[in-house]
Amino acid sequence: xxxxxxxxxxxxxxxxxxxxxxxxxxxxxxxxxxxxxxxxxxxxxxxxxxxxxxxxxxxxxxxxxxxxxxxxxxxxxxxxxxxxxxxxxxxxxxxxxxxxxxxxxxxxxxxxxxxxxxxxxxxxxxxxxxxxxxxxxxxxxxxxxxxxxxxxxxxxxxxxxxxxxxxxxxxxxxxxxxxxxxxxxxxxxxxxxxxxxxxxxxxxxxxxxxxxxxxxxxxxxxxxxxxxxxxxxxxxxxxxxxxxxxxxxxxxxxxxxxxxxxxxxxxxxxxxxxxxxxxxxxxxxxxxxxxxxxxxxxxxxxxxxxxxxxxxxxxxxxxxxxxxxxxxxxxxxxxxxxxxxxxxxxxxxxxxxxxxxxxxxxxxxxxxxxxxxxxxxxxxxxxxxxxxxxxxxxxxxxxxxxxxxxxxxxxxxxxxxxxxxxxxxxxxxxxxxxxxxxxxxxxxxxxxxxxxxxxxxxxxxxxxxxxxxxxxxxxxxxxxxxxxxxxxxxxxxxx
Numbered sequence: 205x206x207x208x209x210x211x212x213x214x215x216x217x218x219x220x221x222x223x224x225x226x227x228x229x230x231x232x233x234x235x236x237x238x239x240x241x242x243x244x245x246x247x248x249x250x251x252x253x254x255x256x257x258x259x260x261x262x263x264x265x266x267x268x269x270x271x272x273x274x275x276x277x278x279x280x281x282x283x284x285x286x287x288x289x290x291x292x293x294x295x296x297x298x299x300x301x302x303x304x305x306x307x308x309x310x311x312x313x314x315x316x317x318x319x320x321x322x323x324x325x326x327x328x329x330x331x332x333x334x335x336x337x338x339x340x341x342x343x344x345x346x347x348x349x350x351x352x353x354x355x356x357x358x359x360x361x362x363x364x365x366x367x368x369x370x371x372x373x374x375x376x377x378x379x380x381x382x383x384x385x386x387x388x389x390x391x392x393x394x395x396x397x398x399x400x401x402x403x404x405x406x407x408x409x410x411x412x413x414x415x416x417x418x419x420x421x422x423x424x425x426x427x428x429x430x431x432x433x434x435x436x437x438x439x440x441x442x443x444x445x446x447x448x449x450x451x452x453x454x455x456x457x458x459x460x461x462x463x464x465x466x467x468x469x470x471x472x473x474x475x476x477x478x479x480x481x482x483x484x485x486x487x488x489x490x491x492x493x494x495x496x497x498x499x500x501x502x503x504x505x506x507x508x509x510x511x512x513x514x515x516x517x518x519x520x521x522x523x524x525x526x527x528x529x530x531x532x533x534x535x536x537x538x539x540x541x542x543x544x545x546x547x548x549x550x551x552x553x554x555x556x557x558x559x560x561x562x563x564x565x566x567x568x569x570x571x572x573x574x575x576x577x578x579x580x581x582x583x584x585x586x587x588x589x590x591x592x593x594x595x596x597x598x599x600x601x602x603x604x605x606x607x608x609x610x611x612x613x614x615x616x617x618x619x620x621x622x623x624x625x626x627x628x629x630x631x632x633x634x635x636x637x638x639x640x641x642x643x644x645x646x647x648x649x650x651x652x653x654x655x656x657x658x659x660x661x662x663x664x665x666x667x668x669x670x671x672x673x674x675x676x677x678x679x680x681x682x683x684x685x686x687x688x689x690x691x692x693x694x695x696x697x698x699x
Contacts, residue, residue, distance in 0.1 A: 205228055205229060205230040205231075205232070205269070205270060205363070205364060205396040206226075206227065206228035206234070206251065206268070206269050206270075206364065206396060206398065207227050207266070207267070207268040207269075208224060208225055208226050208227070208251075208265070208266070208267055209225045209265055209266040210223050210224075210225055210264070210265040210266065211223070211224040211225070211247075211250065211263070211264070211265035211266075211267060212224070212263070212264050212265055213243070213246050213250060213255060213261055213262065213263045213420075214261065214262045215260075215261050215262075215596060218592075218596070219420055220243045220246040220261070220420050221243045221246055221247060221250075221420045221421075222419075222420045222421050223265075223421070224243075224247070224265075224417075224420070224421065224422055225422070226415055226422065226425055228396055228398065228413070229396075230394055230396055231390055231394040231395070231396060232396060232397075232412045232413065233386070233390065233396075233397040233398075233399065233407075233410050233411050233412050233413075234397070234398050234399070234411070234412065234413045234414070234415060235399050235400075235401055235404070235407045235410075235411040235413070235414045235415070235428065236398060236399070236400045236401075236414075236415045236417065237400070237401060237402060237404060237414060237415070237416055237417070237443060237628075238416050238417035238418055238423075238441060238443075238628065239418060239441055239442050239628040239630060239631065240598055240599075240600030240601055240604075240627055240628050240631050241597070241598040241600065241601050242417040242418050242419060242420060243417050243419075243420040244368070244400045244417060244598075245290070245291060245368055245400065245598060245599070246261075246420075247400075247417075248288065248290065248366050248368050248398070248400055249261075250263060250267060250274070250275070251267065251269050251274060251286070251364075251366055251398065252274060252282065252286055252288040252366055253274030253275060253277075253279050253282040253286070254279070255275070256275060257275065257279055258279065263275065269285070269286055269364055270285040270286060270362075270363040270364050270396075272285065274286065280312075283309065283360065283362075284313065284360060284362070285362055285363050285364065286362055286363070286364045286365075286366060287357030287358065287360050287362035287364070287365045287366070288357060288365075288366045288367075288368075289350070289353045289354050289357050289366070289367050289368065289370060290353075290368045291368045291369050291372075291599045291625070292548055292550065292599070293349050293350045293352070293353035293354075294341075294346075294349050294548065296353045296356070297341045297349065297352060297353060297356075299341065300340055300341075300342075301337070301338055301339070301340065301341075302328070302333065302336045302337055302338070302339050302340075302341055302344075302352055302355075303324055303328075303337035303338065305341060305352055305355075305356055306323075306324045306327050306328060306352070306355045306356045306359050307320050307321075307323075307324050307359070308356065309356060309357075309359055309360040310323050310324070310359050310360065313360075323359040323361070324337070324355075324359060326358075326359075327355035327356070327358040327359040328355050330355065330358060330381070330385040330388075331351040331352075331354050331355045331358070331378075331381060331382070331385065332351060332377065332378060332381040333348065333351050333352065333355060336348070336352075343481065343482075344507065345373075345506045345507045345508075345510075345511060346373040346506070346511070346547045346548070346622065347373040347374045347375060347378055347506030347507070347654075348506050348507050349373075350370065350372075350373050350374060350378075351374070351378060351506075354367070354370065354382070358385075358389075361393070362395070363395065363396065364395070364396045364397075364398070365386075365389075365395055365396070365397045365398070366397075366398045366400075367397070367398070367399045367400065367401075368400045369400055369401055369402065369599075369625065370382055370399065370401070371401065371403050371406050372402075372403070372622070372624060372625045373506070373547070373622055373625065373654070374506065374654065375504075375505040375506045375654055376452065376453050376454070376505075376654070377453070377505065378505075378506055379406050383406065383407075383409055383410055386410055387409070387410060390410075397410075399411070402443075402444065402624070402627065402628050402629065402632075403444065403624075403655075404432060404443065404444050404445070404446040405444065405445075405446045405447045407428070407446065408428070408429070408446045408447075411428040412427070412428060413425070413426060413427060413428060413431075414426070414427075414428045414431045414432060416431065416437070416441060416443070418441055423437075423441065424437060428446070429446070432445070432446050441628075441630070442628045442629050442630020442631060442633070443628065443629055443630075444629040452656075454503045454504065454505075454668050455668070455676070457656060457680060457681060458503075458666055458668060458676060458678050458679065458680060458681060459678050459679065459680075459681045460676045460677060460678035461677070461678045461679065468495055468496055469531065469532055470493040470494060470495055470531075470532075471494050471495055471496045471498075471530070471531060471616055471617055471648050472493075472494040472517060472528070472529070472530055472531075472536075472542065472617055472648075473492070473493050473494075473527075473528070473529045473530075474490050474491060474492040474493075474513070474516065474517060474526065474527075474528055475491060475526050475527045475528075475529065476489055476490070476491060476525060476526035476527070477489070477490045477491075477513075477516055477523045477525065477526035477527070477528060478490070478523065478524050478525040478526060479512065479516050479521055479522065479523045479524045479525075479526075480512060480524065481512075483524075485524055485525075485672070486509050486512040486672055487509040487512050487513050487516070487669075487672045487673070488672045488673050489525075489526070489673065490513060490516075490526070490673070490674055491674070492513075492517075492667065492674060494517070494617060494648055494650060495648065496616070496646060496648055497643060497644075497646055497647075497648060498643075498648045498649070498664055498665060499639075499640070499643050499648075499649045499651070499662055499663055499664045499665075500648075500649065500650050500651065500663060500664065500665045500666070500667060501651045501652075501653060501658070501659040501662075501663035501665075501666045501667070502514070502650060502651065502652045502653075502667050502669065503652075503653065503654070503659065503666060503667070503668050503669070504668050504669035504670055505670065508669040508670050508671060508672065509669050509671075509672040509673075510621070510652045510669055511547060511621055511652065512672075513669065514544055514619045514621050514650070514652060515544070516528055517542065517544075517617075517619060517650065518538055518542045518543070518544035518619055519536040519537070519538035519541075519542060520538055520544065530542070539565055539569075539610075539613055539615065540569065540613050540615060541615055541616055541617065542615055542616070542617045542618075542619065543610035543611065543613065543615040543617070543618050543619070544610070544618075544619045544621065545603070545606055545607050545610050545618070545619065545620045545621060545623060546606070546621055547621040547622045547625070549599070549602040549603045549605070549606035549625075550594075550595075550602060552606045552609065552610075553594040553595070553602060553605060553606060553609075554594075555594070556593055557590065557591055557592065557593060557594075558581075558586055558589050558590045558591070558592055558594060558597075558605050558608075559581070559590040559591065561594055561605055561606075561608075561609050562577060562580060562581055562586070562590075562605065562608045562609050562612055563577055563612065564609065564612075565609055565610075565612050565613050566612045566613055569613060571613060576612070576614070577612065580608045580611055580612060581608060583634075583638045584604045584605075584607060584608045584634075584635070584638065585604065585631060585634060586601075586604060586605060586608060589601060589605070599625055600625070600627045600628065600631060603623060603625060603627060604627075604631070604635065607620070607623065607635070611642070614647075615647070616646075616647065616648060617647070617648040617649075617650065618639070618642070618647055618648070618649055618650070619650045619652070620639075620649070620650070620651050620652065620653075621652045622652055622653060622654070623635065623651070623653070624653060624654075624655050624658070632658075636658060636661070636662055639651075639662075640662060651663065656680075659680060660680050663679070663680070664679075665677065665678075665679060666678055666679055666680065
């Protein structure tokens with residue numbers, strides 16, 4: 205169903221894929237993994253026909269997907285056989301209602317209204333968005349937008365489905381729903397699936413084979429557990445071990461406590477804060493104190509209000525009700541006092557090089573320090589990328605560039621909204637180690653994530669949101685409650 209032989213792709217002088225060959229049979233699921241920037245997303249673009257038809261790049265080799273060469277026919281024809289959801293699904297959406305977004309493809313196939321409605325209902329139900337038909341995609345969370353894009357792809361009933369990090373922004377229920385939906389699709393229609401993913405445990409139930417890439421080349425290919433059972437391979441290429449632990453909801457993983465045992469004055473206080481968009485509140489009556497040197501994880505399901513709280517805490521979204529107070533009353537200076545890494549790093553990148561991007565804020569505030577600048581670039585593994593255009597980077601590399609720009613002003617509080625997107629485990633460990641060192645030196649960290657291992661390993665306190673409200677403040681349950689195996693796995697992966 206997918207045949208790739210001697211595929212090479214270059215963006216100008218930058219080689220993204222080099223003599224890549226592999227095959228996927230009908231009904232199989234192939235997981236493609238590897239370090240950030242190794243060529244995974246380039247592969248997805250080639251297989252979907254975007255390269256070279258829409259994205260300028262030089263490509264050579266033989267490609268057949270569902271019996272066609274995606275580079276040799278119109279994208280409108282390719283979309284009938286190959287469904288794709290990319291790392292930034294927001295870029296795929298353009299309608300004002302979810303139901304219209306999902307119906308767009310079937311409508312353009314000339315299907316009758318009854319069939320279109322049936323496909324829309326089925327696709328939205330499959331991804332857990334049955335009640336969102338009339339919602340505006342722009343008002344949804346990152347995880348919900350990912351589900352809308354997936355529903356739009358499923359509604360076309362493609363023969364091949366290509367998903368680029370589909371679980372990166374999904375909560376536990378969304379991830380479970382995705383895996384079950386894809387398993388059912390395989391059983392019912394024999395659909396062939398290619399998934400680009402760093403979170404390998406979630407793929408264990410679904411994947412038949414795995415392809416490991418490094419610097420654009422194939423370094424391992426074969427049965428999923430046989431390849432990923434090689435611990436030396438995992439360490440060498442910064443991959444996660446695909447554990448057997450079942451996914452758990454946050455309410456089952458946390459225990460509450462009411463005493464933070466803090467004696468210092470709060471660094472940042474949200475007092476009775478309600479805010480949102482277009483005069484409609486998304487978070488309600490939020491009370492939260494963040495103290496100097498704290499490392500807090502903010503967790504909760506998709507759409508619970510985490511990103512909205514982050515915008516309010518960073519001074520980028522004015523409260524409709526309540527107050528955001530910095531250090532007991534001083535005016536909050538966005539960027540200088542509190543810096544926010546957005547869920548989509550491309551929203552923060554606009555200069556012509558990584559080096560300019562990281563230096564922009566500090567130069568703008570006349571606080572540029574060459575030593576801090578060079579150290580930040582080195583610690584986020586950007587030295588070899590400093591002359592590259594941010595738009596030419598992988599999502600993971602863009603994420604690290606945007607974070608380096610956030611840190612250039614040495615803010616007192618750094619907020620990270622889903623920093624795992626596009627990051628392999630090796631780079632994620634380096635990133636979290638860097639943040640831990642910042643935390644040890646006095647920087648407060650607020651981490652928004654669905655990743656239990658990061659919360660377990662790094663968070664001193666966990667705040668859980670549900671339906672726009674903080675419903676629990678506590679910490680991860682002892683290993684005897686969660687499971688001894690989870691503890692050992694988290695420690696071994698983080699060490």
